[in-house]
Each structure stands twice: as C-alpha cells, then as structure tokens.
Amino acid sequence: MQDYDPSSAASSGIFFAIFMACIIPAIIVGVISIIGMWKIFEKAGKPGWASIIPIYSTIVLLEIIGKPIWWIFLLLIPCTGIVFIPWTINLLSKSFGQGIGFTLGIMFLSFIFLPLLGFGNYPYLGPAGAGFVGAKPFDPSTNYQDPFNTNPPPSQV
Numbered sequence: 001m002q003d004y005d006p007s008s009a010a011s012s013g014i015f016f017a018i019f020m021a022c023i024i025p026a027i028i029v030g031v032i033s034i035i036g037m038w039k040i041f042e043k044a045g046k047p048g049w050a051s052i053i054p055i056y057s058t059i060v061l062l063e064i065i066g067k068p069i070w071w072i073f074l075l076l077i078p079c080t081g082i083v084f085i086p087w088t089i090n091l092l093s094k095s096f097g098q099g100i101g102f103t104l105g106i107m108f109l110s111f112i113f114l115p116l117l118g119f120g121n122y123p124y125l126g127p128a129g130a131g132f133v134g135a136k137p138f139d140p141s142t143n144y145q146d147p148f149n150t151n152p153p154p155s156q157v
Contacts, residue, residue, distance in 0.1 A: 029111040036111075039118025040064075044095070065091035066127020096122040 037051035041060060050060040055072070062071050065088060074084045086107060093102040096117055105113035 032111045033114050036114030036116070036118040040092075040096075040114065043118065043122075044124045061088070061092065064124075064127070065095050067091065091128045093117075094128045095125060097125050098122065 034051055037057070038048040041051050041057075041064070042048040044064040046060050046064060051057050058072055058075065059069055062069060067088070071084065071088075074080045075088065086103070089106050090100065090103040093099065093106065096102075098117070102113060102117070106117070
C-alpha cells in the first residue's frame, strides 16, 4: 500500500506557483516589447508583422538601420554578438534621432524604451539617423537611392 505524503502535494503546488510567478511577467514583457517593435517597424515604413517572425525581424531591423543582411551572421556568433548587438541597438536609436542614453535604455529596459520609441514623437530619420539629429524625417518616396546600384541616375534637364 502506498503512503500519502501531504507535503509532496504542497511542494508541487509551490513550484507551480513560483513557475507561474516567473513566466507570466516574462510573457507580459515580451508582448510589450513586440508591440513596441511593431510600431517601430511601421514608423520606418516596414511591415509591422515582420517583428513577430524571428529571423526575418532581424533582417528588417538591419534594413532599418542601413546595414547589410550578412550582418545577421555577426549577430548570431557569440563572440562577435557582444560587439554587434549593442552597435545595432545604437544604430536603431540614431535612426530615430536618439543618443547613447536611449541605447542603454533599450538594452536594459527594452519593455519601456521600445514602446516609447514606437509610440513616442520620434520620427524615423533614415538609416542611422541619415547623418545628424537635425535631419528631416525620412520619406522613402523621395530621393530613393538603390544601395546596390552605384551608377548615378541620368540627370533630367
């Protein structure tokens, strides 16, 4: 005959409660960050749904900051990721006219700073800020230059 130990049932309930106390806030933070990235993508003229697809979202992020797609390999390699991930976040901040303080905010409190960047009054200035903070907001319909075509367009007279 099996003995029933009431302490084993109580301990499994405690573990479940601790697990749920950890997982629910993590899900909330993740959803808030995804919503912030969705709005950032839309501000930059990219599809918002791209923020929920793992590898594609990184490719779109690299397009937003103006870096080549092969950078994705540099972001995935552990030793180079230590350098290139903060650099990518810094370029994202600069693309919206923000500085190093905003970069640190995104790195350490992304669930606050990503929605702030997406919903806030920070216009997309182009890849890495298109030069300086005083630049005009980026309009993809004007002055488009194909990054793969180095030939200048014919002048119109």
